[in-house]
Amino acid sequence: MNVIEIDGLTKTYGSSRGINNISFNVEEGEIFGFIGPNGAGKSTTIRTLLSLIHPTGGSAKIFGKDCVEFAPDIAKDVGYLPSEVFYYDNMKVMDLLKYSASFYKKDCSGRIRELAEKLDLDLTKKIDDLSLGNKKKVGIIQGLVHEPKLIILDEPTSGLDPLMQQTFFDLLKEENRKGATVLFSSHILSEVQRMCDRVAIIKEGEIVQVEKISILKENNHKKFKLEVKSDISAGYFDLTGVNNLEVHEHHISFLFRGDINEIMKKIAEIDIANLWIEEPDLEEIFMHYYEKEV
Amino acid sequence: MNMYLFELRAYRKNTLMWTLALTGLALLFMSMFPPIAKEIDEFKKALEGFPEGVRKALGLQVETIGSVNGYYSYTFMYIALCGAIQAMTLGISISSKEVREKTADFLLTKPVTRTNVLASKLLAALTCILFTNIVYLGAAVLIAKAVASGEFSLTAFLLISLSLLIISLIMFALGTMLAVLFPKIKSVISVSLGVVFGFFVLGMVAGLEESGRYFSPFKYVDYAYVMKKETYEWPFLVVGFIIIVLAFIVSFIVYKKKDIHTV
Numbered sequence: 388m389n390v391i392e393i394d395g396l397t398k399t400y401g402s403s404r405g406i407n408n409i410s411f412n413v414e415e416g417e418i419f420g421f422i423g424p425n426g427a428g429k430s431t432t433i434r435t436l437l438s439l440i441h442p443t444g445g446s447a448k449i450f451g452k453d454c455v456e457f458a459p460d461i462a463k464d465v466g467y468l469p470s471e472v473f474y475y476d477n478m479k480v481m482d483l484l485k486y487s488a489s490f491y492k493k494d495c496s497g498r499i500r501e502l503a504e505k506l507d508l509d510l511t512k513k514i515d516d517l518s519l520g521n522k523k524k525v526g527i528i529q530g531l532v533h534e535p536k537l538i539i540l541d542e543p544t545s546g547l548d549p550l551m552q553q554t555f556f557d558l559l560k561e562e563n564r565k566g567a568t569v570l571f572s573s574h575i576l577s578e579v580q581r582m583c584d585r586v587a588i589i590k591e592g593e594i595v596q597v598e599k600i601s602i603l604k605e606n607n608h609k610k611f612k613l614e615v616k617s618d619i620s621a622g623y624f625d626l627t628g629v630n631n632l633e634v635h636e637h638h639i640s641f642l643f644r645g646d647i648n649e650i651m652k653k654i655a656e657i658d659i660a661n662l663w664i665e666e667p668d669l670e671e672i673f674m675h676y677y678e679k680e681v
Numbered sequence: 682m683n684m685y686l687f688e689l690r691a692y693r694k695n696t697l698m699w700t701l702a703l704t705g706l707a708l709l710f711m712s713m714f715p716p717i718a719k720e721i722d723e724f725k726k727a728l729e730g731f732p733e734g735v736r737k738a739l740g741l742q743v744e745t746i747g748s749v750n751g752y753y754s755y756t757f758m759y760i761a762l763c764g765a766i767q768a769m770t771l772g773i774s775i776s777s778k779e780v781r782e783k784t785a786d787f788l789l790t791k792p793v794t795r796t797n798v799l800a801s802k803l804l805a806a807l808t809c810i811l812f813t814n815i816v817y818l819g820a821a822v823l824i825a826k827a828v829a830s831g832e833f834s835l836t837a838f839l840l841i842s843l844s845l846l847i848i849s850l851i852m853f854a855l856g857t858m859l860a861v862l863f864p865k866i867k868s869v870i871s872v873s874l875g876v877v878f879g880f881f882v883l884g885m886v887a888g889l890e891e892s893g894r895y896f897s898p899f900k901y902v903d904y905a906y907v908m909k910k911e912t913y914e915w916p917f918l919v920v921g922f923i924i925i926v927l928a929f930i931v932s933f934i935v936y937k938k939k940d941i942h943t944v
Contacts, residue, residue, distance in 0.1 A: 430943050437790050440940035462792035470943075473783035475691070489683040490791040529787070 388415045390537055390568040391436065395445030398431055406431050406592045408445065413570055418563055420583030420600070421572040428592040429572040430470070433541050436570075437467055449537060463491065466535035470542035472526035474514045480525055481510040484532065491533035502528045506554060519546040527555060531562065538562060538569045544578060556582060577666070608642040613654065614661040615639065624653070684788075684798060688775060688805035696809040699767040703760055703813060703845075704820040710756035711824045714749065718830070721747040738885040742905055749829045750837050754904035757841055761848050761899060762881055764817075768810055768849035770873040772856020773866060775802045776932065780864040785941045799936045803857065803929070810853060814846045836911045844902035844913075851898040851921050852877065854928035861932045864939070895920055 391413035399405040406428040413419040423429050434440045436447055438458035447454040449461045474483050481499070488495035503510050508524045517525065523546045530538065538559065544552050559582070563569055573579050579586055580600055588595045608630070615637050624632055628645030637660070643650050654662065717724055728736065728743050736743070740758050745751025776799065779785040788798060821842050825833070856873065859866070866872050884897030894900035894917065901917035 434941070434943070439785065439789055440942065441938065459792045459794050459797075462790055465790070467786070467790045469786040471783075472786075474787060475782060475784055486683065486687055487787070487791075490793060 389413065389448075390415050390450060391419075391570065392448040392451075393432070393436075393445070394447070396432065396435060396442055396447050397444035398435055398440060398442050405443075406435075406589075409589070409592075409594050410445075411587045411594060411597050413568060415568055416563070416566060417584045418559070418569040418571060418582050420579035420586035421570060421589065422574060422576060422579050422586055423589035424574055427589045429574075429589060430541055431592075432589070433539055433570070433572055436539065437462075437465070463533075464536040466530040466533065466538045468526050468530040468538075468540045468543045470545060472522050474522070474525065476513075476515045478514050479510070480508065480512055480514060480517070483514060483525065484510070484529055487529040488532050493533055495532045498532055498534070499528060502531060502558075505558065506551070520548060520551065523547055524551070527558070531558065534562075534565075534567075536567055538567055540569065541572045542574065543571070544573070544575070552578070608644045609647070610663075610665040611639075611641055611643055611650070611654075612663040612665070613639045613659055616658045616660050619657055623657070626653070682801075684793070684801035685805050685808075688802050689808060692771065692775070692805065692809050695771075696812055699763070700813045700816045703763055703767075703817045706760050706763060707756075707817070707821050708824055710760075711753065711828050714752050714828045715830075717752065718747060734889075737889055740904070745905070745908060748908075749825055749833050750841065750908050753825065753838065754841050754908065757844075757904070758899070761845055762877065764813070764845045764849045765852040765877045765880070765899070766873060767813065768853040769856040769877050770869055771806045771809060772853040772858075773860040773873055774869045775806045775860075776857050776936070777860035777864050777866050777869070778802075780941075781867070781869075789941055795937045796933060799861075799933060806853060806857075810846070810849050814843075814849065817845065818842050834908070834911065837908045840907045840911065840913065841902070841904055844904075844907075847901060847918070847921055848898050851901075851924055852880075854925040854932075857932045858928040861935045861939075898924075 389412040391411075393412070394410050396409045397405070397407055399407075409428070409432060421429055421432070431440065435442050436449060436454055438454050438461075441455060450464065452461055454461065478486075480503075484499045485496070488499065499510070503524075506524045506527060508521060508528070512521075514522065514525065523543075527543070530540075540559075544555070547555060556578075559569055559571075569582075571579065571582055583600050585597065585599050587597045618637075619639075624639065624641055626649075628643055628650070630642040630644070632641040633639070725743050725746065728741055728746065731739075731741070735741075740755055742751060742755070746755060779788055789795065818839070822835070822838065825838055855876070859872070859876070880897045881899055884894075884899035887893030887896045888900040894903070898921060901921050902913060906914060
């Protein structure tokens with residue numbers, strides 16, 4: 388069953404950026420990643436799903452119901468964590484969370500305490516006095532407090548320290564085990580790789596690819612940078628799987644995709660001064676997707 | 682209901698302050714009445730020294746200023762001004778709050794319709810305005826009775842005082858519409874003061890002509906007329922009512938449709 392069905396969704400703002408003809412589905416129980424650089428249209432898509440903005444074309448359904456028409460109905464089972472959290476100042480954390488919980492017809496006070504304990508958040512503090520990371524924790528709790536069936540996260544990890552990110556991911560995984568579907572938007576590839584079953588890649592308002600993480604990993608490029616001691620012929624690394632080969636005197640760089648052993652053997656045969664093997668950043672992966680299209 | 686109570690709590694202090702301010706203003710003005718009434722002839726002579734245009738613009742009626750209602754209606758102009766500022770500020774503030782404080786992502790993703798959100802906010806604000814008006818009215822009557830000597834028409838006094846509510850409601854509705862149409866209002870108080878003073882000055886200038894009175898809600902109730910006839914002028918009330926209804930209709934339609942962008 389599909390929890391989210393997006394069909395030809397389009398949102399234009401006059402002439403400026405927006406999203407164009409986006410289609411993908413998120414199945415029940417999966418953790419779905421939504422990645423793309425800043426300004427690619429991730430937030431626009433998510434805000435359309437939440438009916439914060441209205442589409443100019445196409446449609447989106449959550450739980451089989453139209454996002455615009457049944458927004459309040461859908462919202463009962465959706466938890467949303469925006470990338471930046473803002474709350475009414477002059478309120479205590481507990482009061483805000485209680486207010487948030489009052490919209491759902493459930494008793495949530497036990498769950499508020501439980502989540503606050505896990506995230507190590509002081510409920511008696513005033514919201515204005517909280518640091519960015521602690522405000523984010525308030526956001527996490529208010530997004531999860533009503534045990535939603537669908538959790539929508541828009542670049543959720545900013546402001547959280549690595550330990551807290553781990554706790555947060557554990558929380559999400561736990562919710563996921565209990566049956567919640569997660570839509571996770573991010574521009575950080577590693578966290579998406581760690582969390583998600585499938586991803587949609589968006590660039591400049593269009594979906595470039597929807598893929599299983601496992602397949603994406605197989606296709607994953609590694610970025611090689613070498614410093615060699617003596618000149619080598621330009622054609623030395625010219626083999627299948629090597630892309631973007633650049634040679635500047637003793638510095639060589641390229642992207643490699645394929646059996647890592649092969650390339651390591653090749654490198655072992657020459658006299659090297661230094662070697663870096665890195666995960667390519669998202670931009671480079673996108674470049675790769677564009678190259679394939681041309 | 683939870684949103685209504687939440688907003689009510691948020692504006693509790695603000696409403697109490699305005700109520701105290703309005704009541705205090707009435708107390709201050711009316712406490713000056715007995716000494717003025719004692720030397721009313723001198724006072725009238727001094728007022729007659731003003732050119733007629735100035736007297737009209739200021740709402741000064743030399744014949745009636747010696748009576749409680751006459752004096753009250755003159756000072757009431759400024760009380761109405763304050764009430765209008767309260768209502769306009771409340772209208773702008775309550776419906777642009779989500780955008781100003783960037784809490785739209787919080788409130789508008791909850792399982793409630795936007796119509797419900799706006800309605801709760803407006804009801805809370807109306808409760809605040811009603812509270813101010815009721816307390817003010819009660820206090821004003823007590824004060825007037827204390828300073829009144831001789832004949833005093835309670836009906837006229839009540840009608841004058843109730844025009845505070847009429848002006849407040851119109852200003853509140855206009856403020857709400859402004860906030861919904863231009864949600865990026867950063868400084869609520871400056872916009873509110875600007876608009877209210879605009880109407881106030883317009884009332885002074887355009888209000889000199891009978892037809893010009895329609896342009897400023899401050900002139901919808903003519904105090905001289907109220908004192909003479911002990912009733913309101915219906916055409917103005919109807920226009921006021923239409924303004925309120927239209928402003929609310931526009932507000933609800935726009936609020937329901939508008940896009941909430943990231944901050």
